[in-house]
Amino acid sequence: MDLLSPQVPTPLTALTDDRLLEAGVKIFIKRDDLIHPFVSGNKWRKLKYNLLDARSKGYSSLLTFGGAFSNHLYAVAAAGNALGMRTVGIVRGEDHSRKETDTLRFCRKQGMEINYVSRQEYKLRHDTEYLKKVSYTFDHSYIIPEGGTTTLALQGVGEMVTETEKQINVKPDYYAVAAGTGGTAAGILSMGSNVLAVSALKGGGFLRNDIDALLDGKSATGDLELFTDYHFGGYARWNSELIEFIKNFNGMHGIQLEQVYTGKMMYGLFDLIGKQHFPRGTTIVAVHTGGLQGLLPELRSY
Ligand SMILES: *Cc1c(COP(=O)(O)O)cnc(C)c1O
Numbered sequence: 001m002d003l004l005s006p007q008v009p010t011p012l013t014a015l016t017d018d019r020l021l022e023a024g025v026k027i028f029i030k031r032d033d034l035i036h037p038f039v040s041g042n043k044w045r046k047l048k049y050n051l052l053d054a055r056s057k058g059y060s061s062l063l064t065f066g067g068a069f070s071n072h073l074y075a076v077a078a079a080g081n082a083l084g085m086r087t088v089g090i091v092r093g094e095d096h097s098r099k100e101t102d103t104l105r106f107c108r109k110q111g112m113e114i115n116y117v118s119r120q121e122y123k124l125r126h127d128t129e130y131l132k133k134v135s136y137t138f139d140h141s142y143i144i145p146e147g148g149t150t151t152l153a154l155q156g157v158g159e160m161v162t163e164t165e166k167q168i169n170v171k172p173d174y175y176a177v178a179a180g181t182g183g184t185a186a187g188i189l190s191m192g193s194n195v196l197a198v199s200a201l202k203g204g205g206f207l208r209n210d211i212d213a214l215l216d217g218k219s220a221t222g223d224l225e226l227f228t229d230y231h232f233g234g235y236a237r238w239n240s241e242l243i244e245f246i247k248n249f250n251g252m253h254g255i256q257l258e259q260v261y262t263g264k265m266m267y268g269l270f271d272l273i274g275k276q277h278f279p280r281g282t283t284i285v286a287v288h289t290g291g292l293q294g295l296l297p298e299l300r301s302y
Pocket of ligand 1: 185290292
């Protein structure tokens with residue numbers, strides 16, 4: 001189904017870089033950042049089957065969760081608007097409405113109703129009773145969990161893998177992704193492909209359990225290598241070294257990365273390559289999961 005008219009297949013581009021030649025490693029970039037102007041990257045892949053499910057069950061309202069900088073909220077607001085569905089965003093933290101982030105302003109303009117809840121209440125976001133209650137409060141909304149990460153999301157991410165392997169005709173040794181909830185990593189693993197996951201948050205060790213839980217019952221999954229030391233201080237934190245890396249990368253390859261997810265993933269990948277972590281002949285598909293609406297203004301190259 002042509003849900004939201006995605007630009008698929010997204011391009012797959014080989015990186016030409018002396019550091020890679022030296023290490024004997026090939027990197028392809030899967031340009032999922034180009035899939036849709038607002039529902040970008042892995043958010044489109046993860047939402048696809050959730051949206052189809054909501055629609056086929058006759059829901060007219062979507063409710064989801066996120067922080068004030070959430071790419072997922074942004075994607076749901078845009079998708080709901082395009083599909084003519086009501087959207088409700090439950091946002092963590094005190095009322096930001098006086099000093100609204102660009103993300104939340106965009107969501108509101110797309111028609112999303114923003115509801116701020118305390119950190120305490122936000123912790124209940126996976127609690128079944130709580131979810132029943134909020135769904136009821138908001139017009140029997142279809143609930144999409146934080147990050148859009150559900151078992152239905154794995155199916156959409158799996159299509160990215162199939163698409164990629166048609167484009168290169170082989171199974172790469174690894175897919176590299178930035179991880180927030182681990183849903184994207186789990187989707188790739190569910191296809192039997194190996195994943196290098198770079199945690200965008202501090203203390204990302206929990207991701208292994210969460211990913212295992214998402215893969216529950218799936219057989220023949222790929223191997224996960226989880227890297228938890230490239231968070232640059234934590235979620236949505238960065239330093240000048242990361243910023244310089246992103247600028248250089250953009251200058252060399254003409255591909256824009258951002259500082260919350262994809263910049264950390266690519267930094268980690270090149271750091272590992274520099275440390276000869278991968279044997280010669282390794283092929284890696286680095287997934288550009290999008291998120292460019294959250295780009296720091298100083299990184300904008302146009
Ligand atoms: C949300 C997001 C991620 C994290 O994906 P998960 O499936 O939650 O691990 C990675 N990259 C970008 C650009 C994102 O917006």
